[in-house]
Amino acid sequence: MSAERNIVVLTGAGMSAESGVPTFRGEDGLWEGHHIEMVASPEGFARDPKLVQRFYNLRRAALKTVEPNAGHFALARLEREWRGNFLLVTQNVDDLHERAGSEKLLHMHGELLKARCTNCGEVCSWSEDLSSDTRCAACGKTGEMRPHIVWFGEVPFELETITNALKSADIFLCIGTSGVVYPAAGFARTAAQNPSCRLVEFNIESTEISRQFRERVIGPVSVELPKFVEQLLSDTHRQAWLER
Numbered sequence: 001m002s003a004e005r006n007i008v009v010l011t012g013a014g015m016s017a018e019s020g021v022p023t024f025r026g027e028d029g030l031w032e033g034h035h036i037e038m039v040a041s042p043e044g045f046a047r048d049p050k051l052v053q054r055f056y057n058l059r060r061a062a063l064k065t066v067e068p069n070a071g072h073f074a075l076a077r078l079e080r081e082w083r084g085n086f087l088l089v090t091q092n093v094d095d096l097h098e099r100a101g102s103e104k105l106l107h108m109h110g111e112l113l114k115a116r117c118t119n120c121g122e123v124c125s126w127s128e129d130l131s132s133d134t135r136c137a138a139c140g141k142t143g144e145m146r147p148h149i150v151w152f153g154e155v156p157f158e159l160e161t162i163t164n165a166l167k168s169a170d171i172f173l174c175i176g177t178s179g180v181v182y183p184a185a186g187f188a189r190t191a192a193q194n195p196s197c198r199l200v201e202f203n204i205e206s207t208e209i210s211r212q213f214r215e216r217v218i219g220p221v222s223v224e225l226p227k228f229v230e231q232l233l234s235d236t237h238r239q240a241w242l243e244r
């Protein structure tokens, strides 16, 4: 085993649950009686733009009240100390990975703290509320600004980069996702095209995709990830020392 190996990490809503960000499915899966599919789709936005803007305005405001947990910090440590290639792909639209220090990070479903103009395509940082009165600073048009979020039926960001990284992954860590939303739910199969890839799932319960993983760690990310990262780094450093 060489010490220079490729890691790809995928995170979902369970990663931020212990920070106080609600997950999408399960007990806290409804928002004011609406399923996520009703508010996170272009059809939902066309039907009721005020409702959808309010959903994201509330979540954007709530971000100011939460902090990264020990799991976020463990992944930032893994990135810093890992000697091979590292890529963190998150389905989450919060900024908790960045705040914990992660840098090699792709937000495949977009970011709460960005807005996009549907008229000119400009993407900009955004920390306040959005409404039908919001004006695009780039093209000057009013009423075209929407959250920079990937809704159902829209194509996630950076898929080519992610697929290439998965195909050459030696280790794939899948953390806190229910495995029901594609294409992310198919990432383990892509990584498994390399028969020697180590596939590890972290969750508090079994998921739709659990059977695809050769290893499973059951427990909260804030407890399990720091332990796992410590072990992985010490195993890898020992291996590198033996190979000198």
Ligand code: BJW
Residues within 6 Å of the ligand: 011, 012, 013, 014, 015, 017, 018, 023, 024, 025, 026, 036, 040, 091, 092, 093, 109, 149, 150, 151, 152, 153, 154, 155, 156, 159, 175, 176, 177, 178, 179, 180, 181, 182, 183, 202, 203, 204, 205, 207, 219, 220, 221, 222
């Ligand atoms: C813990 C924990 C703790 C809790 N520790 N764990 C039929 C079949 C197959 C596919 C489709 C289909 N019909 C339509 C589709 C496609 C569709 C899809 O997959 N739909 C399914 C519902 C069936 N997908 C799309 O439309 C995507 N686009 C697409 O496919 O484009 C076509 C295309 C693809 C590729 C190439 C070319 C073309 C877009 C999907 C967009 C998803 N958007 C959302 C909302 C936006 C973000 C936002 O508003 O915040 O993204 S939906 C929502 O689900 C959000 C999440 O990122 C995503 C995944 O949810 P996640 O992260 O898994 O959260 P939960 O709540 O489901 O699970 C949390 C987990 O954490 C649970 O397992 C807990 O147990 C665990 N947990 N606490 C460890 N402490």
